[in-house]
Amino acid sequence: MQQFSAESVLALAPDAASAKAANGLTKPGQWPLLGASDAAVWGECQGSSRYQTQVDLSGPSFRCSCPSRKFPCKHGLALLLLWAKNPSQFQQGSPPTWVSEWLASRTERSQKKEEKQREKAAEKAADPHAAEAALKSAQKRWSRIDKGVAELQQWLLDQVAQGLGHLTPASHEAWESMAARLVDAQAPGLAQRVRYAAAALLDGPQWPENVLRRLGLLQLACHAIQRRDALDEGASADLRALMGWPIDKDTVLAQATKVSDQWQVLGVVQEERDNNLIERRVWLHGVQTGQRALVLDHIFPGRVFEQSWMALSQVQATLAFYPSAAPLRALVVQTEAITPAADQPPPPTSTPAQEWQAVAQRVAANPWGSLHPLRCHNTTLTSDGERFHLHWDDVALPLQLHLNDGWALLALSGGHPLTVQGEWDGSSLRPLTAHSPEGFWIWSPV
Incomplete structure (x- = not known):
């Protein structure tokens, strides 16, 4: 049966307030019901109401009857904290109906999702016009990008010609205007890079060096776009990613290189972005292959990530890597056994x-x-x-x-x-x- 540490549980908290509230709910007297099986733990928390809380240990994944919009909520975190600190207080046995039905529904949803992905891939393969339509769409987008990049390159030349000394706090408005025009040109990734360069304006003693470095990467992007026909497949994929050109996940799963390994979770970061999206970065190290991987996910507030990751645990999984000249980002194809940090030997060291x-x-x-x-x-x-x-x-x-x-x-x-x-x-x-x-x-x- 999988076991967790208190540190790894608190690392799943969406914010500091949730972690603090969860710690305050770990008194056994607040949980008149605590149960566990090989697959899950569950409990009923007595507060202003009696909430039914459950955790699928294979994720872990959480569910609670409370109205909180945070995920995991304080009750789910507290339940898993109780399990991490003292599993003996949980009564072993078959889960009640409200837990077993949830576990069964999770399995059913996973199977339906896999079936839908296979059907979608088959439909694309069978459509004789799909490739032609995709090519026309790409050509139309490239035409708009080329116009936007020509304007960007002239703007970059103007910044260098005028010199950084002419920049003032009011310059942010002009740089934001350039970013907005790149969004209109269907290159939102380049727009983000312009805003990233603008963020360094007059910021600290090293700001000229930082601004020039960021502008230099934009100029490099302009050159790459102009000679994109000479780039190999991996570099072309990196260029599209730089511009914010989405790649269909089903395509990645169907065509990408897949790697099966025992992956150690090096760390997990969850942050809120400016567009209100919540970004989660999971860094993995392949114990056998030595390969590194980044599982990158985004959700809107109020939604939940499909899978949780426990830092320093090891997960037997198969990953599909996005096309790139330096493959790092990956999708999870399948996960199997999870080994907590306390039960695993450290991976081989590197110099x-x-x-x-x-x-x-x-x-x-x-x-x-x-x-x-x-x-x-x-x-x-x-x-x-x-x-x-x-x-x-x-x-x-x-x-x-x-x-x-x-x-x-x-x-x-x-x-x-x-x-x-x-x-x-x-x-x-x-x-x-x-x-x-x-x-x-x-x-x-x-």
């Missing part, structure tokens, strides 16, 4: 040279990739009173780390070597998980 070489190869193949997974072994953590740094070989990496998390990591290391996994953005590392002989740490919104 700093190997980690940086992998990053360098991805950047060389796809210079527009903004985040890279890093596994830093045998490191030490230090603080100068204002910021934390991770000393790894002969490099001191600046960390994106809240003060409380920094002290928690220092306490975990006890001054001894630490293994840290996180996201590298080119200038700093965001730690997501860490472990030492004393235990492990998992980033959470708490």
